[in-house]
Amino acid sequence: MAVPGLLLGLVLPLVLLVDQSAGDVFRFASYIDDYMVLQKEPSGAVIWGYSTSLAEVVVTLTQQGKPVMKKTTYVRAYSDVWMVILDPMKAGGPYELTAQQTTVNMNSTLFVHDVLFGDVWLCSGQSNMEMTVSQIFNATAELYNTAAYQSVRILSLSLVQSGKELEDIAEIDLGWSTPSAENLGHGSFTYMSAVCWLFGRSLYDNLHYPIGLISSCWGGTPIEAWSSKRPLKTCGVPWMRMGSLEFVTGPREYSVLWNAMIYPLHKMTLKGVIWYQGESNQDFNRDLYNCTFPELIDDWRQTFHFGSQRQTHRLFPFGFVQLSSYETDRTSDEKFPEIRWHQTADFGYAPNIKMPNTFMAVAMDLGDRSSPFGSIHPRDKQTVAYRLLLGALAVGYGEKLLFQGPMPEKIQFMEHEGLLILTYTQQIQVITMDTRLFMVSCCDDYECSWIPVSILTSSVQTLTLDIHYCTGTPVAVRYAWTTWPCEYKSCPLYHPTSTLPAPPFTAVFDGQNPETQLLQIQL
Numbered sequence: 001m002a003v004p005g006l007l008l009g010l011v012l013p014l015v016l017l018v019d020q021s022a023g024d025v026f027r028f029a030s031y032i033d034d035y036m037v038l039q040k041e042p043s044g045a046v047i048w049g050y051s052t053s054l055a056e057v058v059v060t061l062t063q064q065g066k067p068v069m070k071k072t073t074y075v076r077a078y079s080d081v082w083m084v085i086l087d088p089m090k091a092g093g094p095y096e097l098t099a100q101q102t103t104v105n106m107n108s109t110l111f112v113h114d115v116l117f118g119d120v121w122l123c124s125g126q127s128n129m130e131m132t133v134s135q136i137f138n139a140t141a142e143l144y145n146t147a148a149y150q151s152v153r154i155l156s157l158s159l160v161q162s163g164k165e166l167e168d169i170a171e172i173d174l175g176w177s178t179p180s181a182e183n184l185g186h187g188s189f190t191y192m193s194a195v196c197w198l199f200g201r202s203l204y205d206n207l208h209y210p211i212g213l214i215s216s217c218w219g220g221t222p223i224e225a226w227s228s229k230r231p232l233k234t235c236g237v238p239w240m241r242m243g244s245l246e247f248v249t250g251p252r253e254y255s256v257l258w259n260a261m262i263y264p265l266h267k268m269t270l271k272g273v274i275w276y277q278g279e280s281n282q283d284f285n286r287d288l289y290n291c292t293f294p295e296l297i298d299d300w301r302q303t304f305h306f307g308s309q310r311q312t313h314r315l316f317p318f319g320f321v322q323l324s325s326y327e328t329d330r331t332s333d334e335k336f337p338e339i340r341w342h343q344t345a346d347f348g349y350a351p352n353i354k355m356p357n358t359f360m361a362v363a364m365d366l367g368d369r370s371s372p373f374g375s376i377h378p379r380d381k382q383t384v385a386y387r388l389l390l391g392a393l394a395v396g397y398g399e400k401l402l403f404q405g406p407m408p409e410k411i412q413f414m415e416h417e418g419l420l421i422l423t424y425t426q427q428i429q430v431i432t433m434d435t436r437l438f439m440v441s442c443c444d445d446y447e448c449s450w451i452p453v454s455i456l457t458s459s460v461q462t463l464t465l466d467i468h469y470c471t472g473t474p475v476a477v478r479y480a481w482t483t484w485p486c487e488y489k490s491c492p493l494y495h496p497t498s499t500l501p502a503p504p505f506t507a508v509f510d511g512q513n514p515e516t517q518l519l520q521i522q523l
């Protein structure tokens with residue numbers, strides 16, 4: 001009989017405790033803050049936060065003191081999370097956001113001011129995404145003109161890892177801010193990401209409405225750290241800790257950065273993602289990258305789509321930077337070329353059927369031997385951002401413009417003449433007749449070996465390669481298959497007006513069949 005009394009004695013103080021702390025519990029998700037950009041139409045922005053269970057939460061959007069929208073929600077029993085979806089809003093602002101909580105015995109209100117509606121892009125990857133504006137070429141000039149970009153807002157997450165998926169961001173280095181020379185060029189490899197900033201700034205120059213940029217990246221990290229368990233399982237990634245790696249900074253355990261630096265954003269409505277990663281996989285699960293990367297894209301899309309109650313598009317645009325060049329004394333020169341190829345799911349170009357709605361910035365011609373941060377960190381991020389911009393405008397905004405460099409679509413083998421004719425998808429400009437970058441695999445009865453072949457002639461859309469030196473049977477051709485294929489902006493092949501480089505490729509052809517169709521370019 002003493003038990004109920006004992007229980008009561010225990011329960012009452014608990015209830016009191018909960019009630020006393022109710023006001024503290026009420027808050028927005030930690031990335032919902034002053035100066036933020038919320039995703040504009042056609043999606044609705046998701047607003048969420050924490051509260052006591054059973055509270056009523058009213059979210060009001062006001063402009064110059066006038067309410068323009070009100071959304072009411074109730075926190076379920078045993079839950080402490082509330083969420084509303086705003087009606088789709090046109091680009092613009094500023095607005096204020098208030099959230100009012102009503103419980104049985106207390107009310108409280110939260111305010112967020114200077115909120116804009118526009119497009120929100122998430123930027124992730126390793127150190128080449130992490131490099132700040134102060135580390136790139138022309139840093140002083142790039143930091144000078146921030147006043148014109150007060151509608152481009154930036155947020156940079158801290159380096160945090162976690163063994164399980166976190167609901168909210170644990171730590172933020174730079175809360176939502178307007179850009180300034182101080183917060184853009186804060187230091188080396190801190191905030192703000194130069195690629196992210198330059199990309200967002202150029203989007204703003206083209207779209208003329210607010211852009212929100214979220215930087216969440218960590219140097220020296222492999223793709224497995226940014227993946228949830230699902231893609232790792234799908235791709236059969238062996239379950240083990242890292243062995244010895246050349247890059248020693250950053251956490252490399254599976255899923256830890258997904259858990260702490262990506263998943264907590266999954267309820268947010270986003271426009272798209274850009275990604276610069278892959279260097280750390282040259283010695284780690286490299287052969288799986290053609291699976292882990294496309295699967296990561298699909299997994300992020302799925303998680304963000306459902307996390308935002310379908311407000312973030314299921315196939316949101318996903319742009320990435322193909323690895324640049326760096327100086328290496330390795331004997332094997334195949335690692336970077338293989339990652340570059342695997343970044344495209346072995347198609348050589350993006351988008352492709354395995355990677356719909358993606359776009360790629362080729363960067364192999366932007367090598368920087370004298371970078372003070374090591375040649376693995378080239379300082380020309382402006383060209384990277386420009387090539388990403390073209391892809392984003394085409395794939396993410398439906399503009400009809402050229403955003404891919406020339407790829408061969410057909411290979412003709414003229415056995416008697418000893419020639420190989422490559423027909424490209426677009427016009428080509430031959431900068432140099434460099435003979436080392438095209439190679440043909442020649443096989444005799446025992447083995448095949450790659451030999452360099454020279455460009456004999458070129459026309460508007462075709463190249464003729466001289467393969468006389470191939471004494472056996474030619475079975476494959478490849479282009480730019482080295483870590484450092486060419487000097488700065490001096491690869492052999494570009495598109496003439498867009499100055500987009502021809503991406504590297506490798507293609508097996510049928511030596512018996514004189515003509516091999518290689519690919520269909522989408523878009």
Ligand SMILES: *[C@@H]1O[C@H](CO)[C@@H](O)[C@H](O)[C@H]1NC(C)=O
Binds near residue numbers: 104
């Ligand atoms: C909370 O607000 C509601 C409506 O504004 C009001 O009716 C109620 O009395 C308030 N409760 C407390 C405890 O202040």
Ligand SMILES: *[C@@H]1O[C@H](CO)[C@@H](O)[C@H](O)[C@H]1NC(C)=O
Binds near residue numbers: 286287346
């Ligand atoms: C990925 O590339 C490896 C070689 O690096 C190859 O063996 C494998 O079949 C490819 N997988 C896919 C899914 O294309």
Ligand SMILES: *[C@@H]1O[C@H](CO)[C@@H](O)[C@H](O)[C@H]1NC(C)=O
Binds near residue numbers: 379
């Ligand atoms: C740096 O500035 C110079 C002079 O304006 C310009 O020619 C050059 O292209 C810039 N470099 C980059 C990488 O943008």
